[in-house]
Amino acid sequence: MISQELNDSLTRVGPGSDAGQVLRHYWQPAALSDELMSGRPVVPVKLLGEELVLFRDTEGKLGLIGRHCPHRGADLCYGRLEDNGLRCPFHGWHFNRDGQCVEQPGEPEGSKMHEQIKAPSYPVVERNGIVWAYMGPGEPPEFPAFDCFRAPDTHVFAFKGLWECNWLQAMEVGIDPAHASFLHRFLQDEDPADSYGKQFRDKAANTEIPMTKLLRDYPRPDIEVEDTDYGLKLTALRHMEDGRTHVRVTNQIFPEAICIPMSREMTITQWHVPVDDETCYWYSMFTSYTAPVDKVKMREQRLKEHRLPDYAPLKNARNNYGYDPDEQARETYTGMGLDINVHDQWAVESMGRIQDRTQEHLGKSDVGIIRNRRKLRAAIAAVKAGKPEELPMRNGTDVSRITGPVSNDAIAEDGDWNAATLTSDEQRRAECPWDARV
Numbered sequence: 001m002i003s004q005e006l007n008d009s010l011t012r013v014g015p016g017s018d019a020g021q022v023l024r025h026y027w028q029p030a031a032l033s034d035e036l037m038s039g040r041p042v043v044p045v046k047l048l049g050e051e052l053v054l055f056r057d058t059e060g061k062l063g064l065i066g067r068h069c070p071h072r073g074a075d076l077c078y079g080r081l082e083d084n085g086l087r088c089p090f091h092g093w094h095f096n097r098d099g100q101c102v103e104q105p106g107e108p109e110g111s112k113m114h115e116q117i118k119a120p121s122y123p124v125v126e127r128n129g130i131v132w133a134y135m136g137p138g139e140p141p142e143f144p145a146f147d148c149f150r151a152p153d154t155h156v157f158a159f160k161g162l163w164e165c166n167w168l169q170a171m172e173v174g175i176d177p178a179h180a181s182f183l184h185r186f187l188q189d190e191d192p193a194d195s196y197g198k199q200f201r202d203k204a205a206n207t208e209i210p211m212t213k214l215l216r217d218y219p220r221p222d223i224e225v226e227d228t229d230y231g232l233k234l235t236a237l238r239h240m241e242d243g244r245t246h247v248r249v250t251n252q253i254f255p256e257a258i259c260i261p262m263s264r265e266m267t268i269t270q271w272h273v274p275v276d277d278e279t280c281y282w283y284s285m286f287t288s289y290t291a292p293v294d295k296v297k298m299r300e301q302r303l304k305e306h307r308l309p310d311y312a313p314l315k316n317a318r319n320n321y322g323y324d325p326d327e328q329a330r331e332t333y334t335g336m337g338l339d340i341n342v343h344d345q346w347a348v349e350s351m352g353r354i355q356d357r358t359q360e361h362l363g364k365s366d367v368g369i370i371r372n373r374r375k376l377r378a379a380i381a382a383v384k385a386g387k388p389e390e391l392p393m394r395n396g397t398d399v400s401r402i403t404g405p406v407s408n409d410a411i412a413e414d415g416d417w418n419a420a421t422l423t424s425d426e427q428r429r430a431e432c433p434w435d436a437r438v
Contacts, residue, residue, distance in 0.1 A: 063097025
């Protein structure tokens, strides 16, 4: 259990908040590139509690500025996209992608008042299907050489989904290796041949064992956690009856992302991005090491479970997450269908909008969660002390040398699980058509 004061410090994200100040030192996913694929590429963005508008100007360049016009607060999401900027329909004030007001057509001829008017604005870049924003002080950091950024666009698919809960509890489900044996337990195993685009449907490593069966049969993994340049490396060891060990390596990328194996072919790198204190989006980048991603199929699969334009899940608290007691008795541990995103969504939303950690009781299997909270507390203290250079990946480390991170499933025949992980990863990367060397 922790105090209410500490819980607030770890979870609140608005300007000036403890965790929010840390998050602002890192690039944040702001929107999918797909959201700008229209005749009028203007979309509202609420990020870290701030109301913004993202647009692509007539030069094809992106701007992210305050959503409310500095004149009298009208909504610039309804602005006229013209003259290489965004014009407020209320009085015609015109803003460029840097937020600078460049024209006030209703003011007296020759007025220079516009030179003093500037909307909040943030740097933005596009990387493999996601528009990223930097909302912190100073120059934006470099991007690490993670697989999801190094791979060509053909081998990465990006998607997002809305969860009605705080960002930290959303992220913490991804650094909890033990939960997969229960929350994602399938009482019947699907054919792994029909696994494309689905998590936990592949065969376990280089065996003929369905991953769903392995998770079901070995529910008490030993969990090892190591500090890394990017955050934490988590290794879950499931010791099998025949003397072999199943090794599953996942990662926490500080401050709010995870990287996990989806299958032998793909990994998922997923950010848990605060909309505000009580809502977040997960942004996933699915990275393929073999063939180009079938983006049409991946998108169709996920749009069956989400609505547009807000990417909210169709199953939610208002329809009991599709809960079916008959299914729970026969097919799944939750009774909430076969999409494991729904299982995770129920788990983190059912805690409440902001989990009351004054009432929780952590166990040995929560070692990753404990270590990450300590890392976040240290980062908060560093920012408060005016030492942002102590933050992970902001501490002088050459981020271009931070690769991977290694995320896979392997079988250790002789107990040397580190060697099994590296050998499996090397084999996958050796067959990769793009430069995936680490």
